[in-house]
Amino acid sequence: MTTDQSVADEGIVYEGELPADDPYALSYETGQGTVYTVSGGDWDSIASPDEGERERIVVNMGPQHPSTHGVLRLILELEGETVIDTRCGIGYLHTGIEKNMEYRTWTQGVTFVTRMDYLSPFYNETAYCLGVEKLLGITDQIPERAKTIRVLMMELNRISSHLVALATGGMELGALTAMTFGFRERELILDIFEMVTGLRMNSAFVRPGGVAQDITDDQVARIRETLPLLRKRMKDTTDLLVDNAIWMGRTVGVGYLDLAGCMALGITGPILRSTGLPHDLRKSQPYCGYETYDFEVPTQDTCDAYGRFLIRVAEMQESIKIVEQALDRLRPGPVMVEDKKIAWPAQLSIGGDGQGNSPEHIKEIMSESMEALIHHFKLVTEGFPVPTGQVYSAIESPRGELGVHIVSDGGTRPYRVHFRDPSFNNLQATAAMSNGSMISDVIAAVASIDPVMGGVDR
Amino acid sequence: MSDQQPVSTGEAGLEVAASATTLPEGLRELEVIGVRHGAFAAQDGGDTSGFGGLVAPIVMPGPTERPYGEWFDAAADEIELALADRGVPMTSAVEKVVVDRGEITFFVRREHLLPFASVLRDEPALRFEMCMGVNGVHYPGDTGRELHAVYPFLSVTHNRRIRVEVTCPDGDARIPSITSVYPANDWHERETYDFFGIVFEGHPALTRIEMPDDWPGHPQRKDYPLGGIPVEYKGAEVPPPDQRRAYT
Numbered sequence: 001m002t003t004d005q006s007v008a009d010e011g012i013v014y015e016g017e018l019p020a021d022d023p024y025a026l027s028y029e030t031g032q033g034t035v036y037t038v039s040g041g042d043w044d045s046i047a048s049p050d051e052g053e054r055e056r057i058v059v060n061m062g063p064q065h066p067s068t069h070g071v072l073r074l075i076l077e078l079e080g081e082t083v084i085d086t087r088c089g090i091g092y093l094h095t096g097i098e099k100n101m102e103y104r105t106w107t108q109g110v111t112f113v114t115r116m117d118y119l120s121p122f123y124n125e126t127a128y129c130l131g132v133e134k135l136l137g138i139t140d141q142i143p144e145r146a147k148t149i150r151v152l153m154m155e156l157n158r159i160s161s162h163l164v165a166l167a168t169g170g171m172e173l174g175a176l177t178a179m180t181f182g183f184r185e186r187e188l189i190l191d192i193f194e195m196v197t198g199l200r201m202n203s204a205f206v207r208p209g210g211v212a213q214d215i216t217d218d219q220v221a222r223i224r225e226t227l228p229l230l231r232k233r234m235k236d237t238t239d240l241l242v243d244n245a246i247w248m249g250r251t252v253g254v255g256y257l258d259l260a261g262c263m264a265l266g267i268t269g270p271i272l273r274s275t276g277l278p279h280d281l282r283k284s285q286p287y288c289g290y291e292t293y294d295f296e297v298p299t300q301d302t303c304d305a306y307g308r309f310l311i312r313v314a315e316m317q318e319s320i321k322i323v324e325q326a327l328d329r330l331r332p333g334p335v336m337v338e339d340k341k342i343a344w345p346a347q348l349s350i351g352g353d354g355q356g357n358s359p360e361h362i363k364e365i366m367s368e369s370m371e372a373l374i375h376h377f378k379l380v381t382e383g384f385p386v387p388t389g390q391v392y393s394a395i396e397s398p399r400g401e402l403g404v405h406i407v408s409d410g411g412t413r414p415y416r417v418h419f420r421d422p423s424f425n426n427l428q429a430t431a432a433m434s435n436g437s438m439i440s441d442v443i444a445a446v447a448s449i450d451p452v453m454g455g456v457d458r
Numbered sequence: 459m460s461d462q463q464p465v466s467t468g469e470a471g472l473e474v475a476a477s478a479t480t481l482p483e484g485l486r487e488l489e490v491i492g493v494r495h496g497a498f499a500a501q502d503g504g505d506t507s508g509f510g511g512l513v514a515p516i517v518m519p520g521p522t523e524r525p526y527g528e529w530f531d532a533a534a535d536e537i538e539l540a541l542a543d544r545g546v547p548m549t550s551a552v553e554k555v556v557v558d559r560g561e562i563t564f565f566v567r568r569e570h571l572l573p574f575a576s577v578l579r580d581e582p583a584l585r586f587e588m589c590m591g592v593n594g595v596h597y598p599g600d601t602g603r604e605l606h607a608v609y610p611f612l613s614v615t616h617n618r619r620i621r622v623e624v625t626c627p628d629g630d631a632r633i634p635s636i637t638s639v640y641p642a643n644d645w646h647e648r649e650t651y652d653f654f655g656i657v658f659e660g661h662p663a664l665t666r667i668e669m670p671d672d673w674p675g676h677p678q679r680k681d682y683p684l685g686g687i688p689v690e691y692k693g694a695e696v697p698p699p700d701q702r703r704a705y706t
Binding site for chain 1: 559589594610684
């Protein structure tokens with residue numbers, strides 16, 4: 001070992017002049033072979049643009065880049081630091097979820113859709129379940145308590161999603177404290193999700209017909225206890241940015257897209273509302289009883305990244321209002337439809353071993369009722385058939401209109417499920433928002449779109 | 459059972475449709491997309507129930523006659539007038555209208571899709587400002603109309619939604635692109651091309667978007683296998699999802 005080391009040490013000896021034939025990689029011989037040194041030279045010696053004409057270069061940014069908001073690949077045409085053209089390369093997170101769902105039962109589909117847009121899983125689940133329920137024709141039979149729990153979870157999810165939007169957006173523009181704060185606050189909400197559903201993310205909690213689990217009084221009390229802390233900390237996080245001169249310098253007037261642009265590009269969500277149009281499906285086409293909640297739709301008319309940021313801040317406040325109203329109106333009752341051909345046969349409960357089976361139900365199917373066992377087995381393995389037809393159900397996710405097109409051929413599995421994910425559509429605005437700006441503004445523009453690549457690629 | 463070869467049942471229930479003899483009275487060929495055999499679709503076990511001999515056509519909701527209800531009639535009238543202004547009779551542009559579960563679907567013939575889309579966008583009484591993309595659906599059993607493209611439209615002004623469905627045969631999978639009317643459909647049409655192989659004519663750059671550029675085949679088509687490998691778990695072998703016994 002010592003010998004080798006001494007050889008290596010001896011080896012790094014410059015022998016004579018460095019060869020000058022390759023301007024990019026100088027090479028010299030050492031005891032261990034040829035060593036190449038790649039060193040920068042004068043830009044002029046590599047390329048000399050014609051007088052008066054700026055040189056255009058194409059730069060790949062991403063997909064593995066800390067500030068492209070996920071595995072997004074941006075192909076930028078630059079002249080100097082000015083962006084001339086922007087293209088997006090996506091597909092790096094395509095997992096074939098829609099195809100996979102065609103080989104699983106309708107209920108199992110929930111487990112897949114929750115993994116699409118991983119920052120707003122409850123929205124994916126609810127949009128899908130509303131569609132399935134519409135196909136089944138049981139929309140009116142969903143119990144009130146289930147609808148309220150859906151609203152509760154969705155609005156908490158909106159806060160956690162917007163917190164990540166601020167956190168990662170802040171990080172990409174250099175505001176690292178905003179990131180640590182945002183993720184810390186989000187954890188408060190994820191703790192609630194874990195308490196209610198068992199999982200921090202990807203809960204598969206909303207099911208066709210209702211929700212998988214009832215929510216207990218203890219849990220309601222815990223959520224109530226969390227809200228004041230959440231409210232306080234959310235203020236801390238947003239105060240870091242709202243009047244921050246650097247943050248405003250990076251976002252005001254950046255990523256401009258006006259109403260006409262949004263309409264043409266099918267943009268929804270905070271980007272559309274930053275043009276002053278108060279379009280929100282919770283108000284215009286209510287679902288899950290949203291028409292009975294009291295909340296505002298915040299808008300801005302700046303059409304820029306700062307306006308979108310302010311809208312997200314205000315929406316989090318509105319969501320807390322909705323969460324409080326939802327907690328107040330939780331009344332005892334079922335959380336699944338009555339129809340035993342659709343509803344799961346038992347609610348889970350936590351036993352002494354921490355496992356989730358319901359002892360009464362197991363006692364019934366294993367020792368009392370053969371028919372109950374058959375029914376359980378059929379429902380879980382075969383699932384339930386859904387009448388033929390197609391529906392489009394849309395809800396307002398944190399990023400805009402999340403639409404689901406579901407086709408059934410009358411079988412126990414979806415014939416085709418397609419998610420119109422707002423991130424996918426809104427990413428198309430990248431070029432319109434960033435062409436002609438600086439590279440650094442592209443980051444701000446993409447952060448203000450807040451795409452989630454899991455939803456984009458599915 | 460264990461020595462049986464697993465059979466892919468994904469396509470088994472969807473054999474090429476329905477000779478006229480299997481169609482019950484009053485059913486039109488248009489709505490039949492396939493035939494279902496047996497009550498449980500599983501093809502690999504012996505049939506002890508007697509239900510294995512059942513043959514039933516898979517029928518999508520059929521055309522609706524007027525009145526359609528709600529605001530649908532008024533909108534259909536507007537479309538008819540506006541199309542006539544452009545020299546396209548409604549009867550030649552629209553194949554059928556289906557009202558199902560509170561949603562209206564216009565089946566538009568592909569050669570008239572572009573004027574139809576501009577009518578939807580431009581007419582003040584319709585004003586469907588946004589097209590929420592396009593989704594492909596592959597019906598291998600719907601002979602001559604195997605590939606469907608489904609367009610959901612949203613009118614923010616009137617707070618309405620309608621759906622337009624366009625079909626094309628597998629052998630001639632071409633549908634005009636509506637990106638000139640609705641630029642938002644750029645990526646959506648690329649996605650549908652990528653997954654179904656529908657060529658949207660007139661699209662500025664119809665390339666794959668989700669799959670790699672050199673990917674063979676179009677994965678969301680029904681004749682494209684799901685893929686997957688058997689997995690061993692506690693000594694037993696679990697076949698990939700598309701080869702498990704299915705109850706479709």
